[in-house]
Amino acid sequence: MGTGPQEPQDPQESINKIMTMLGFGPAPSKFDPAQEKIMREILATKTMYDTEFDRLQGVFAPHLEYLDHGDKRTILFIDPLKVQSAQAYGIRPTDFLSFALREKNLQANPFQLATLFNNAASVTGTAPSAMPVVDAFRHNAAEVVVPKSHMRQVNLDIPGLKPSEITALVNYHEFFHCLHDKYAKAHPFENTPQKREMFADAGAMLEMMRRGKGPEIIDQMIVWRMKGKDDTHATVPALLALKKYVKDHGGAEGVRKMTTKEVLDLCYKATEDGSSMTWISRMQNLVAAMPDISAAAAKTQTPSFKWQDLPFKKNPVQILEDKAFALGGKITPRTLMQANNALQKEYADGHEKNPNDMAGMFLAAYVETAYMKMVQGTDYTAANAKRGAKLNADDLQEIAFVQKKPLKTAAAPAPK
Numbered sequence: 001m002g003t004g005p006q007e008p009q010d011p012q013e014s015i016n017k018i019m020t021m022l023g024f025g026p027a028p029s030k031f032d033p034a035q036e037k038i039m040r041e042i043l044a045t046k047t048m049y050d051t052e053f054d055r056l057q058g059v060f061a062p063h064l065e066y067l068d069h070g071d072k073r074t075i076l077f078i079d080p081l082k083v084q085s086a087q088a089y090g091i092r093p094t095d096f097l098s099f100a101l102r103e104k105n106l107q108a109n110p111f112q113l114a115t116l117f118n119n120a121a122s123v124t125g126t127a128p129s130a131m132p133v134v135d136a137f138r139h140n141a142a143e144v145v146v147p148k149s150h151m152r153q154v155n156l157d158i159p160g161l162k163p164s165e166i167t168a169l170v171n172y173h174e175f176f177h178c179l180h181d182k183y184a185k186a187h188p189f190e191n192t193p194q195k196r197e198m199f200a201d202a203g204a205m206l207e208m209m210r211r212g213k214g215p216e217i218i219d220q221m222i223v224w225r226m227k228g229k230d231d232t233h234a235t236v237p238a239l240l241a242l243k244k245y246v247k248d249h250g251g252a253e254g255v256r257k258m259t260t261k262e263v264l265d266l267c268y269k270a271t272e273d274g275s276s277m278t279w280i281s282r283m284q285n286l287v288a289a290m291p292d293i294s295a296a297a298a299k300t301q302t303p304s305f306k307w308q309d310l311p312f313k314k315n316p317v318q319i320l321e322d323k324a325f326a327l328g329g330k331i332t333p334r335t336l337m338q339a340n341n342a343l344q345k346e347y348a349d350g351h352e353k354n355p356n357d358m359a360g361m362f363l364a365a366y367v368e369t370a371y372m373k374m375v376q377g378t379d380y381t382a383a384n385a386k387r388g389a390k391l392n393a394d395d396l397q398e399i400a401f402v403q404k405k406p407l408k409t410a411a412a413p414a415p416k
Helices: 011-021 033-044 048-059 061-068 080-088 093-102 110-120 163-177 192-210 216-226 236-248 251-256 260-276 279-288 293-298 316-328 333-353 359-377 380-386 393-402
Strands: 074-077 129-132 142-146
Touching (some): 033 093, 033 393, 048 074, 061 260, 080 110, 080 333, 080 359, 110 142, 163 333, 216 236
């Protein structure tokens, strides 16, 4: 006997159930005060990414001003080191991400939060991305950006660029994903995803030239994109169209004289030209803007792998404890976090000076992995006693939180 018609299930409810089964369920509507305090402290701790985020916000302030007429859209950067610190503290990463979004009046569903976590959480490098989310109050455009990690990533080795330049280029690309309003909503049969990538690549090239690079940066990008296997990142036709325009309009100096409106208009023009060409016009454009493939390819870095560079003879626990003590005069979850943030910057700065030397990157990953275990696994009483350091009440409260233990308090006096 039938049970009668069934109510259609809300698709979002189905997604939530699946994500909960996978350990990425919805964040609570209200966090425990102790956890909220820790998350707020993690967000407030400075890392190497904060300087980059501030720089990018300054670089793109005119673009946001132009597009939003003074009512700037919300763009939130997800700091990979802070996500990893939340994990180290024993906080579910999707809860931390949800809290970070709420602090900016943003919200995302569990699937989006899990995607952001997967893109940001790897010790050996992020998957840079930009994701539209809901602005809970103003209903204005809002994006969450996972930036390029400081870690050396072979799949992001663009010929002839230093690590910091690759980081800047990739982050420009992701920021332009926040600006392609005409492609914000996908339309069937219009190849919108590829247009978004073309627009972002064109924008990144223009910004690199506006900040000192010559037109050869486009050739370097073309060579790198030609190695790709991702159809949605097949941006070479737009890059060729952009190169021809730049060549015909004053080169890099002409680009540096462009207004914000002209930059955005050119991104759209290169995208539409590149995506609408016939094979004949593409060949004509290729001939007119033939990239110097050999020159660009010759600039490819050649990082050398040497077994002796692997850091297994180093003690990452000792390295982190020494740094924590040097920075804070004691060893606590907070000073370990500060130590890891400082060490990661030191290793990145060293790699910038010699991009072909991978020893610093191996050590960075080794220390990061140790840090993820140390916050909850350290015997803080013994570690500090060994160095003659004393812990205060706030330290003990934080240690109790990461070790999931009730905070010990003085026993009440026995009744007389």
